[in-house]
Amino acid sequence: MPHTDQQLAAIKTPGNILVIAGAGTGKTSTLVERCLYLIREGCAVDELLMVTFTEAAAAEMRHRLRTALAEEIVKSVGEDEERAKHFEEQLALMDHAQVSTLHSFCLELIRRHFHLLGLDPQIRVLDETQTRPIMYDVMEEVMVRHYDSSGRDAVRELVRRSGSPSDDQVRTLVMKLYRYQQARANPSGWLNEQRNRFSSSEPVEWREWLDSEIRNWADEWLPFLNAQQGNANAERAADALEQLPKSSITREHILEMTAKIRSADSGWPNRKKTLFRKPIADLFAEASFWNSICAIEKDGLDPLSVDWANVRTDTLTLLELLEEFGDEYRRVKREMGGIDFSDLEQLALELLLDEDNDVAVACRDHFEHVFVDEYQDINAAQDAIIAAVTRPTGDEREGNGFLVGDIKQSIYRFRLAEPELFRSHAQNCSRSSMEGTVLPLSENFRSHEAILSAVNDCFTTITADTGIDYGANEALSVGAREERSQYLIESDPDDLCRVEYRCLTEPEHKVIREGPFDESEEEDDLDRDAREARWIAQRLMRIRREETAIINRQTSENECVEWRDMVVLMRSPGPRIETYAREFHRMGVPLQAKRPGFFDALEVMDQVNLLRILDNPRQDIPLLAVLRSPIGGFTVDELAEIRHTKRRILFWELLGEFHRNHSEEKEPILQSAWRKVDAFLTQFNEWRELVRHASLSYTLEVVIEGSHYERLLEGGIRSSEKRANLDKLLDLTRQFDPYQRQGLHRFLQFVDAQLEKGKDLDSAPPATANAVRLMSIHQSKGMEFPMVVLAGTGTEFNLRDLYEQVLFDERLGLCPKINDPNNETRYPSLPFWVAQRREKKLLLEEEMRLLYVAMTRARNYLIMTGSRRRTAPKLLKALTEKNAMGSPYKAGSMQDWITDWLWKLSAAEMEAGAGRNGFFRWEIGEPDWEQSSESGEDSPQSREVSKTDLEHIQRMLEWQYDWKDATREIAKTNVSELRGRAREAAEESVQQFGRSPFVAQPKQPDCSDRLTASEIGNAHHAFLELMELIPGQTALDLKNAAMQFRDLGLLEDRQIQALDFGRLARFWYTDVGQWVVAHHKNVHRELPFTTRFTRAELADLGIMLDGRAGDDDFIVVQGVVDLAVILDDEIRILDHKTDHFSRKSLKFKVADYAPQLQLYASALERIYRRKVTHAWLHFMTIGKTVDVISD
Template sequence: MTADHQASVLQRRASDPTASAWVNANAGSGKTHVLVDRLIRLMLTGTNPSRILCLTFTRAAAAEMSTRLFDRLSAWIAFSDEELEQDLRQIGLNNFGPDIFKEARRLFTSALETPGGLKIQTIHAFCERLLQLFPVEAGIVPHFSVMDDRAAREVLRAARQDVLRKAKNDPSGKLSAALAEVVRHARADDFDDLLDGILSERANLDFCLGGEANIERAVQDLRRRLSLTPEEDAASTRVALALDQLECRRLIECLKIGTAKDCERGAALAKVLTSGKSNLEELREFYLTGEDQPRKLSGIATKAVLMAHPWIENFITSEQQRLMQGLGKLADLERVTATSSLLTLATAIVQAFEEEKRRRGAYDFDDLIIRTCRLLAERPEAAWVLYKLDGGIEHILLDEAQDTSPAQWEIVRALTTEFFSGRGVRGEPDRTLFAVGDRKQSIYSFQGADPDIFELVHDDFRDRIRAAGQTFNDVDFMVSFRSTAAILQAVDAVFHESCVARQGLDGRSAKQLHHEPNRRDKPGTVEIWPLIEPEDRVEDQPWQAPVDREPANSPRRKLARLIATKVKSWIGARMLAALNRPVQPGDILILVRVRNSFFDALIRELRKAGIPVAGADRLKLMESIAILDMLALARFCLLEDDDYSLACLLKSPLLAMPLSEGELFEIAWRREAHSLWEMLQQSTAPRCIAAVQRLSTWKAYARTARPYEFFAGVLGQTRGKILSRLGSEAKDALEAFLGAALDYERDHTSSLQGFVHWFLSGDAEIKRDMEQASTEVRIMTVHGAKGLEAPIVIMPDTVSMPDGRTQSSLMMIGEATTGTKMPLWALPKRFASPGIASLKAAQRDDQSYEYRRLLYVAMTRARDELYVCGYRGRNDPADECWYNLVTSALLPEMRQTEDGSVWRLGDDPVFVREAPVVEMEKIEIPAWVLRAPEAEPGFSLWSAPSHLGDVSSFPQVNSDRQQGLQRGASIHRILQLLPNVPPAKRRDFVMGMIIKAGHDETAALRLLALTERSDLRDVFSTGGLSEIPVVGWIKELGRTISGRIDRLIFRQDEIVIVDYKTDRDWPAAPEFIKRSYRLQMAAYRAALRGMHSGTAVRCAILWTAAPLFMEIPDFLLEETLHHKTVAPA
């Protein structure tokens, strides 16, 4: 049996709708394909689509699955019977009844018309829907809204301040005592981090405390895990540490007759005895080292004393062990007390947080999971809810199961409570569970994922399903449809069972790790480049460069330059053999472990080399130069004496002519008591005069405009220049910034000063959609690249390791059987007990295991070529770093290139000049092909109104333009349908359509802002008409136009033509509207005036990105129509 045939057999077994299945899928083995197959086969068996629940890890995954499903079902409609039979056989159908083809073609309509749509969604979306259906049973506010992360952080911060204020105002209260205990152990700069840390584990706190803040139970659990008995306390432990007076005096006497050093040690021990109490610090110093390890015997007594008194050796050893044991228990008791106080504070803050959310009628994303878990597993109403759901869900499909957290698993368990209760015995079809995942790709421990729990849940479901007499299939997908044979050979070698990298990939039952290539005949390459070594230190001249600037010859910057040089030499010059075309920027994906200075240096070097690069995959808005410039403008408009903000503005692309360093210095250095603005106004330099004019206009605008209106107006004039100077990532940052302004105006009293304060108090971060960067080099973290792939992958960050020194003092201790994690404040300055040492060792092991799983994910992103490189510091790289793990496994199988620069596995690169050239037959093109045809008599020219105007002004179609066209089409479609949607349902409609189209929520917020404006009420009322075709002879143009009017509004004495424009840039006034747009509107107006003589016809453009409704005066349209420049028809 060939590998491909074996893969097909396993895929059919996994997609069998009559059996539950658990699929362990190697990277690139087609799990999404099988999920879609199973969905289709379930529907073909007669299952109502509304009774299938498919849970995915991300919205992007849900959208991709829905797209694949509908694409396949829609294609079946046009298939012939033979084609359809072949497709059905491929997914596992063998018996074809007379109605099977009819039923298959009907699936598209059935899925499309399912009430509420197919349930292919994230678990958060499912939980939100469930809580909206059962708010009373869940004990929450009906019709609640979901807060975004920023709003949740604001409410949590306010709740924290409220609890700390209560603790301060009640010195004798429980909160005050808890705060005092926490402050006793936490440094001032650690306190906020500590509270933030434990509050970020709110889901775990709720899970392990049973939702009732049962701190005492948690304390007892901590004591058990630290091997502390209920009777042990600090007092009894100190008593147990009391010295054996008789034996100690014997030791002192023996030391007195020794050397001077012996006498000194004896005097120290005597001091402890005569203190009248157990002085633990002095005793610790006597028996232990500064690292709390037993002192060598020679450090307590000389060899002569030990030989003369043999009993001393055993006595000292036993005392050291007893002391270490006692000090460990005292430290652990202190840890438990400190943790209890921290939990007291945390639960009080969480309670205040919950009360405020309930008052607002809003909950955060954690609540969706926590409250659904409570509803289905704990509340008395759970049986009723499950009964109502029981008939509504018959099959559950779970994607990326290895990334599911314990709380999410509890939800799945609750949903399947009645699935395996012997229903099939009564003649009804079995309900099934399908889960697909891969332990090797479990890399989201910071979100609660645990690969060990993944395996335990597998065992639990397997036993339950088989105990019910139903079929449970364990299926392993080994065939990779993504990577070439060379890459899979490298992966198998690095993670061979004899290699260190394998540790952490295997579970309780180690399986053979093997990847079978589907693309075995395609060329592939794996290369290892030598590490970049540091050069000898050179004393920097401090006046030559800023002290925090990394030297140009640093290993990081040298590697960044090397990669930029290599990529530059590949693009257009080297063949991507598997695709038989030259390498393009979009083929390249560069993966790093963390975002650091190298990440930024690499982006800079690629841009310097002129290579299209998508920028950072995650962008902190407060680190974006574009956003800092916008904030500087706002600060200056609010306070013109803010010299620093003005200086930033004068150097920014917000000005048409930014000042040079010399010009800025000229007006700044001699200003003395004057402000920079005053000096700028006095300057006669042309750039300064232009800056004063523009800034004065914006200052006046800022006095009356809302924050969104102000920033949108500024960007309408400057967006193009900002993007040309700062790159494409500035576009995403500015989009998010405008979205933040809309959010602020929705929830706060609108003011520019208030917005600036609100924005600066947050920590906004956006995740950019790197899947859309199809024409640019992508640089991402491995976590961000999960689920993506690329023909060429470069791994440059291969030497850095997880830094154990930066581990938080707040440890989350996992429960082996349930995945519950209990917080423990480790108090690192206290004595390290064996229990703490063991927990820290386990934590380090878990971190190392996930580090290796990250390596697996990184290597398996590559389709055709993989390049491993790195840089090192002054110290040697760790033996277990990625670079050493890869080189130790691969170098024996690789060959060195002729110049000795790299080691290579697989095929050699092929350059364009070496590629075989196909000679094409030359033909002569007749002259008439290139000549525009003359107009035939008796026929008029036809034109689309949107294509009138000078043809040279039409935008060139590129990838950004194409994305803009797609976005525009989506928004036009939404606005076309919106008037027919009841106002109460418009928000859900717009959000759903925007997300389905693959756009971010900012676009939805803008559209909603439009619909809520009172001056635009009749634009979106049911009285107008959308997408109205219009055809008419325009005398002034000498041609017939044929087009569609976006929106036509009929009023008592006039007709209003509204055209939707989705341009990123919009004019400040009608006279600045593009001439082609004005000509389009003038043509529409002329056509309708010919049909509706005597009725006034007005025109307006609705700029959706602003949002701005701009009427065009009649005189401007007339002038445009009579002084036209018309493109050839």
């Protein structure tokens, strides 16, 4: 297909270019074609810098460019040999081309110039799951340092005034503020700016902002007030705003204006006050705020000065704490030999902006052209990096930046993306050609014209008066109309609707239906999600039954839609996946969805909720969740009866009262409830006592075993998957064992942080089976589907971030709430109030962009659904009376925008609750259920269970083996299991003294698909087993050897990426390493053994066993020694460890691993009948070797 005029302009226009590429406009192919155009003009591939933000996108770009070069070679051979040779050379250079993520480019820059930064050239990049526990540890050290200080401490005062019973709020705020600071182009400069601002004795800047912000506020309200037709009160309020001066607004002006607005909030027409006041109610509340900060108090004090005095000291303390945390965190990372992703950006900037070196000049000279994809998702630090390596237009050489993006598809603000940077750059280029050229791509090659028309019409309506431009340059049109005529509306029959909207309302009456739903249900008992899921399944079933046609992308021919062609998109599907799976199954519609995140899995939630109440039982939600789970085993009726005995107290207190006062109950349900409460409280108290002294992982093992939870899973579906989740949870808790008393609290902090940042960004489920796919809008970014169902549009927006104690604003900086010292209340400061309103707009603009991304994924059909809590008559009456929503910033859900669009599209049909506009139809009302004849399974049949059967089952469940204690001891085990026993024994022996010195330092929690700490250790052991023991090997030698092992199929790429060749090489230059190399002929690697030990012998090694077996009974132990040097008169053992920990924790690590090596030594002495003289532990992270026998 030939390029369009817009694409040709983007391919050939010289200089700095900003391409605004709408959805489906072929931006990636245009970017690759521009690369080919430049290569044809003589540019070399290794002179191009192409960066994007994900590994997948970088791999796709690299693949497309490589393929395009190969195609150019094929075309040129036989016709232009010189041209063919040129492209062959470029293809050969592809391995050296800088086509990568921005972080990969930064890492390459850092490793190339490590000496300028004083870094190890083999420094490792730590991901978030590795750095988060380190941040917690550093935060703990910083806070403890302040708590241990004598005298009055500002940090202690800050915590006291935070209003929280713990310092969690302050800790979380510091770490959140640190991440925000590190995304700035100049973090230290930003910190100094904030410190200087709050060092002033008077709120000078606040007073300066007063004039501009009141003017901005008035300008925002005036258009809305003037649009309130027939509302005299709104007109009076508008007059008050119009009388404000255009500049130099004084306190008196503001007080006069607020008085007039208060006056306008009276004299409402009879029976119309709610109708007229509700749309402008926020105006009166906001006017009261302006009055409160301008009215001089009775004692003559200025409210702004009072607020400043209340907030200034705490904010300066917070900034000092931030600086202290940042310094300590950087020190710990350097000690570990690691850096995080923000370090990659900041260290690259340090190199590029340092005037004492020529790194930036070298980059600008080397890279003839710089390409940036997805530029709308950039942050300030990343933008500064791009600017440093790109030649400006005014340079003596031509500008060389090619930035591609679309602000309408920027949906990653939670990753600190700043779409305002894209908008600012576009505005600068539009104002001056010296900044560059803006080129639009608006011809869409994905979607049917009906869908594009719906998108254009919807967004023209809802983006009016917002920060999102949707004009002629942004509106999408069908690309290549002649070649793609089947995508035009005129090609469709008149009765075909390609866009639907269905708003499902609450039922007016209870209707009991039976049939396709496996069981009788009261329809209004269905929750909103279930009702919507069922309607979607029914609609898709009908579409499939009717053999609806879609257009094949490759052949352009019509074909019948398959399940795999359909996708359901949602804002946050995680909590709803199980509901959709159940309802789709009932309707016989196959559904493929990635299961909820690890912490959303029911079996994990049960255990985490239990840990939450072990930490603090005075939490109703997790407590009730545990009681309803298999751990508690309570029924809903039993919990309701317990609550009925006393209301308005915490459920934890209620359990105690119920247990004390209702032991003699005669009513069966209360008897059953009391027995369960008695059993639960007894067991809970044992567990809570245990968690105070034992390790977190051991406590959780006891809980799972004691509650028979794992056995209960065996009777359900996906039991193996659920057991694997429990094992993974146990692995995670083991990483927090070293914190001993604070392990539980820190683990829960880690879980909360994972849940907070969990944006459902895992890879989307592939179309591997013929099933409907369910995924999030974020997962669908960059994808397209023949039929899209956008579900859950009625879900309310999450605005929780607006109510934090401190907001961060690009212009205003830190914006804290005021802590009133007199009555311990909090209220917004002037900058907080301004930042909160601005942040709300930015959040809602991101939700608009999510709606745009979702709608533009569809190729052939688009169906949008949502649910309302009202019945249809009440909802339609409200929609008819409101005369459209007004400001799009007043929306509470995507559904509000859609219904506002509908009102403007067909207001006359709104009262009827249904309408059609050509290719688009919509309906608001109750779901219209139909019988399903294609359900995959029959309804389950229940049968009555006899009393005899129940008694037999009860006896079987209660039966216990008389020698149960003896069965707990194993007859055969491995060294790792016994090492765990040694650790538990050590913990128990020092319970009364607090933290055990024998508990391992934490591994890095990993909830991702990356290599786990265990897998990284296995990778090192695999390489150490394979490598040849030759003196003088460098890190490069070892890396080349690893590549050879990979080519032989002995190592995987991801294992090689995890290997630390620098530290591996350094070990073999130590005394121990050189001794081993010198005796390489006597080296035995991965040496297996099997031997027997009595209980007494294991006890001598610090390994205590449970059970009733006698001391003379033995256990068979199997193990594998990493490396043993077996000489005629002695044996020496070496074991490498890859754990991450600080040097001060070395003695704990040695104590943790010593029983393992002592067991190795004892086993080899028995087998080979010679003395083990040395047993070395080498810790690669800190480069330290310890002999657990001789030292």
